[in-house]
Amino acid sequence: MTGWTLPQPMKRALELAEASAAAGEVPVGAVITRDGEVVAEAHNTPRETCDPTAHAEILAIRRAAESLGQERLTDCELWVTLEPCAMCAGAIVHARLGKVYYGASDPKGGAVEHGARVFEQEQCLHRPEVYSGIGEARAAQMLREFFMVRR
């Protein structure tokens, strides 16, 4: 564990993931920054809000767009603890997010380096810069612990 070397937004995303687990939701946290400032943050809430689309990334994107008053987040960065799924990768494209940093890769549900590989499709309208593996050990450990208790 080398938490102290992590970029601050990913540390915050990991805190949000912990809060998610404490609330009985899959531990995923997301933060959106612009010029180093936090613009929006969220953790998963599908159960609490009875909303199957309420992944951390979707909520953070919606909040950032609302807060900035702009539909496109080209000058923003998304920090998320887990590889985005197809839904969230699609939302990242629609929001034209400039950069995506994620922690753990997700062979089962991820759609960046797995499965649907949304950003690699020829038709993809916007490809963010993607950096992975940032804080992945802690992010993956939280997910393992969460599902170990429940399965």
Added chain:
Amino acid sequence: MTGWTLPQPMKRALELAEASAAAGEVPVGAVITRDGEVVAEAHNTPRETCDPTAHAEILAIRRAAESLGQERLTDCELWVTLEPCAMCAGAIVHARLGKVYYGASDPKGGAVEHGARVFEQEQCLHRPEVYSGIGEARAAQMLREFFMVRR
């Protein structure tokens, strides 16, 4: 044009798509039914609500889940005028929607029979029954007219 033969939910989805165009939004409409009754409906509103995730399908899914008080819509059908994109196809998976009926296919943005082909991925947790081409002529015509004026 054989509008009178269309199933009622797709006729309604096409009306919603028309309302979408009238509001300056990409003309896509969606209706969710259960046991033949309309549970939720929506059209695209990304511009109006400054929300890049506000596609007709996402809004209809969120409204249906809230209205039924259940995160999963296994016993529901989604009727949408355009082939869902990766974001919406992913949301359909998360919502475990039983059946999806769509109108026009979308080679540029669709992710059912094009591009990311979300439901065809090995990792895909839930595959709805999918029926396409229902009302496609009208749905496609509306989209052509919308973009012809704007491009």
